[in-house]
Amino acid sequence: MPEMHIRVRLFASYAEAAGADEMTVALPAGATAADCLAAVRAAPWAGRVPPAPALAVNRRYAKGDVVLRDGDEVAVIPPVAGG
């Protein structure tokens, strides 16, 4: 099965916990944003990432069922506090 490489962006307390503001996740073709999230949540630092955080795909909010393509950028969005 062909593999996709997804760039995952991390922010705020998630980035702090991960010690990095991005990571690359390898996923099989046809994987969704939710699959990508599951891969992120499997990381040892990811205890604070909730089961259903807000997600963005290519810099726009997206549902977990969005199918990813190779090279997509996924962001796991911590609770926001702008303003």
Add this chain to the structure above:
Amino acid sequence: MPEMHIRVRLFASYAEAAGADEMTVALPAGATAADCLAAVRAAPWAGRVPPAPALAVNRRYAKGDVVLRDGDEVAVIPPVAGG
């Protein structure tokens, strides 16, 4: 019957119609703001003053039944357009 002298202030289109921004009205003791208004409306220029305009007595909105005292200041307030 003792007489009171009431200073009546006129503004905007009323002052323009009257050709003056104040007038003095003589009223019997016990007269009300409504009595004062009736005297003002009897003036030849006062056709544009409606039967029940807003009134102020001593620089505060007041009902027509307020009893006046000698030296009081009554204002006939045209429709307002501040802001």
Add this chain to the structure above:
Amino acid sequence: MGAWLTDGAIDVAGLLAAVAADGNGGTVVFLGTVRRSAEDGDVEAIEYSAYREMAEPELERIVAEALAQWPGARIVLRHRLGVVPTGEASLVIAASAPHRADAYAASRFVIEETKRRAPIWKKERLASGRARWVEGRPAGGER
């Protein structure tokens, strides 16, 4: 002339500074500006006049009522009188509060009450040289 009426341009930055407070995280500034638009014909300026001796305390009562309703708020306003050219502000209200919903509510209260109660009138000066009184609305006292 007292605190709430002014014959010159309104200093917005000064009003902002006046409502700044450590605990107030939300500030709302309202500006009423003399506009020139098709529906207004060719208005070049508006001339504001007031029953000054009453307008000052009436505006002060309005602000006091707002402060009683939204404790912790800070509110200042300036209404300009005389000739105000199109594009310039005739009225500025600055309101700050600990939380933004209160700043919006207090600001809205003050502008609506000012429009309803302030004994102020305006005359439009047209490009043609003519002038006309703007039809206002019946003035009301405290509700």
Add this chain to the structure above:
Amino acid sequence: MGAWLTDGAIDVAGLLAAVAADGNGGTVVFLGTVRRSAEDGDVEAIEYSAYREMAEPELERIVAEALAQWPGARIVLRHRLGVVPTGEASLVIAASAPHRADAYAASRFVIEETKRRAPIWKKERLASGRARWVEGRPAGGER
């Protein structure tokens, strides 16, 4: 860095000038200010960070939605990033419209949507030297 995010102090007068329009008689400016209050402990500054490449277009979408909802309105906003000391503005929204009710409504829409959707976070810097992330709220996309 694009139009909606800035690393320096926000120029309120510049935003006011940007929304001036002949036909727009009502302008509402909202300022979100970093506050220092008892309930906030001894906050000396807030450090804002963002997913910049997404925050810019998301803020632009919010403003575009407001302009579609209130035709004739003009709206600009600036969100400051980096360290913002207490008493300074982190966010300013200026909205003008032909009538004031629309200016208030558009302003309120933009601040509420910004709080809900902008991918921006803040960390409080305390006088003690400690710092802590401010608990935010789950982010939402378009309704």
